[in-house]
Amino acid sequence: MRAGWSGAVLLLWALLALVVPWLPLQPEQISLPAILQPPGAHHWLGADDLGRPVLDRLLMGARTSFWVACWVVGLSVLAGTLIGTAAAYFGGLWDRALVLIIDIFMAFPGILLAIALAGLLGPGITNLVFALTLVGWVGYARLARAQVLSVKHREHIVAAEALGTRAPRILAWHLLPLISAPLVVEATFGVAAVVIAESGLSFLGLGVQPPDASWGSMIRDGVRYLLVAPHLVLAPGCALFLVVLSVNLLGDRLRDRLDVRSIARSAP
């Protein structure tokens, strides 16, 4: 049952993010009589400080967080896996350089770097994706590297090498399937982290710029009207919380299903 509703939330999130451009929304429609209107028949979730409908902006925010999460996690997993597997498989100087880089990034709160980067690059969605990816790939690289190190001496890989298989083919066909389970679990939790990070940076004014909507910037704008219009903070916050909670539940279930910990432990 738990699986049901968290899956439903995520499905809804993705679906809405995809169809939003074709919905008749008016997220930028300023309407003076509607300013700070509470939820009602006309505006289901009320209106914000400029009289814009909160529901429409919420849906635009869903689109923002969905695409940022897709891009950041996609790029981070791709770059991290490529770099991590290659470094671990070939070893040598590149591997040592990677370890040094990983050590720096791990000894350093990533969100701080993302804040500094996003702030210095200037606000905007592209810079946000860039900043979060630059911070995000390291975790996947570390995981991929550790996994490859633990399986690269298995018989089937030695056999493939003996048969003269080229390295890219070994990496893609013989190593990647073995190490993908922990990466999938990590990427799932990564989606939750990126959704929070995107909203957090937008909350700080470093992400999405007006008039575009992000759940984080909606909360930021709403905080000023906590007393008179709490729905401005409650609506985007609930959406954000539900999505993150659902992703975390999904991650927990995937971890149990794929039995990631025991895989990691049985590795020599």
Add this chain to the structure above:
Amino acid sequence: MPAYLISRLFMAVWVIFGVTTLVFFLIHWVPGDPVEVMLGESASAADRELLRQALGLDRPVLQQWLSFLAGVLRFDLGDSLYHQQPVAELLQARYAATAELAVTALVIAVLIAVPMGILAAARQGSVWDLGAMGFSLLGVSIPNFWLGPLLVMVFSLALGWFPVSGRSGVASVVLPAITLGTSMAAVLSRMIRSSLLEVLGEDFVRTARAKGLSTYRVLIRHGLRNAWLPVLTLLGMQLGALLGGAVVTETVFNWPGVGSLLIESIQRRDYPVVQGCVLLISLTYVVVNLLTDLLYSWIDPRIRLERQ
């Protein structure tokens, strides 16, 4: 032990150097001219050039980098472009507030997480366990910048118990510290539970039970003493993460710490202060982790001996 100590110290120095360099070059490569920001668009070219020379921004980047590194070694981080005041002074004024917030949050987190984690492990599968793990899941899923306003809504606006924002008196630290401590308590209680469960499955615990020791004694003396080592490492890492997360919480509550200084300085394009804030937060993070590591090896002889 000395060899381990030295390698650990070397690592810490390397990380600080790496972070310093990274931050310096990032700031110099990104678009946006601080001189333009300071003087506004109507300033004459001659004025801009004068200011650029005064700030040393006309020199080659490599030279600026070397003098920046030399400055860091002397705790001289340059002057703020906005406040006309040494960065070190600004940081000093803000650091106590951040430390107060982080330590209070840490204490709150430990007070929540330790009993909860122990209870969850001792009564595995019970309602208590489910409740604790439910809390843990909620705690990691609720972002600071939403929990903060929610707490303000209930405890400041509706009940009037605590101030909405700012730093004045003991009461004002409560809400920011709870905001910051909740996610940490969530992670920590989960860790305590799983670590304790692992230890409780060991043979010596069965022996202790077979000897007829009380449940309490088995749990605390035999279980917890062995279980809290990994928890300690996490605690160190979390305190660092706390300092990073403090940026958001400080902004929510207008808390005058290093984090809100960072955000203010980013908005003003006050590069030296941004540099200083990032440097100070990461330095704290590295030092805390170093101390945790050393403490860890001091407490657990297995680690000390293994690394000799």
